[in-house]
Amino acid sequence: MGDVQVASREDWLTARKQLLAGEEEAARRLAELAAQRRALPVVKLEKEYVFDGPEGKVELLDLFAGRRQLIVYHFMFDPAWEQGCKFCSYLVDNIGHLSHLYARDTTLALVSRAPLAKIESFKARMGWSLPWYSSYGSDFNYDFHVTLDEAVAPVEYNYRDKATLERTGGQTRGEAGGLSVFVQDGGAVHHTYSTYGEGAALLHGIDNYLELTPQGRPLIQDKAGWLRHHDRY
Template identity: 55%
Template sequence: MKVVEPEEWQAARKELLAREQELAAAHEAVRNARQQLPMVRVDKPYAYRGADGEVGLLDMFEGRRQLIVYHFMFDPSWDQGCKWCSYLVDNIGHLSHLHVRDTTLALVSRAPIEKILPFRERMGWTLPWYSSYGSDFNDDFRATLDKAEQGGASVFLRDGDTVFHTYSAFGESMDLVHTVDNYLDLTPLGRGDNMNWLRHHDRY
């Protein structure tokens, strides 16, 4: 980066603003297309375990119309959850802002609930977290491929007691919810070329 006079900086900033506006328009077009995706009825009776016992997919809505499930990577053989997924959950804001929009957010992992709850307490999180241990949920929604897990999100819509799957995203498609990275994108040093620094937040 070079050092310039304010006038030259303002000209460069104006040029970048035009590109940011183009990007914002593209993002809006993608958002609109996402909301117009067709949906699939979910008929399989999935069973999960939460802090208060067994629940079904319909219960996870907590009475709201929309449900966002984050597929949190936590293999049954692991002693702690994935640091990448933990980084994402650390980016989640106050859930009341989703609840007022008739939307519930919950985590689902393959690990038994007996492993999930102590890790949730260690991380200081309070959002709902369910175990899909022993079910086909991860496989059916492609959060497990060839026995390997991947973090991602699946979105569901409820119409009465009928549930529909409307959207899923994995990998780079999840970048938009990494708010810390998006903040870093505003800085001259950016987010960096690698994530070798990443730890669970209580291990820095």
């Protein structure tokens, strides 16, 4: 049992009801934040982006696959790497059946800067079937601040500029994780939301299960030591 405290059923129930009050308050706050997120204004995209996919060259509108909403997970996969990021892989392993998203007129796709051949090879190795596109050669990763290279675009990550990132010990170069949401109306694509780093933590379903246990979920700095691609445990 380690450091777990043993108590009577009565004492446990008292403590559990106290925790329940905090959980309900947190749920209310999360609902408020979700409403604020839905109420964000949108930005019409004027630039055209071209991606490489299994069907050939496609534009951002094509990634919607005929649906109104699109969620893009910016999967970290540098063109020089031979495999995708293990943290991004952990997130993708937690994605459920896409039919539930499709039923809500929403498409989910992965986008990485690695060439399509590397993406397809790694995708097959992981046993994934999600739509996955290469943004190699386009500005997409730079414009959405998930590839940081001052020679290409001003460095910004999680809405912080380079000076702030340097002052706070943040990343200022290379591939970075993130997620962006788009909506299309009559063929016009609008950017509605992006989140970065721990902002996508809610998508780590396994972590949410582990948070229900006495040991809890591993911290990101601890996860770096033990996390593997699922075929490497």
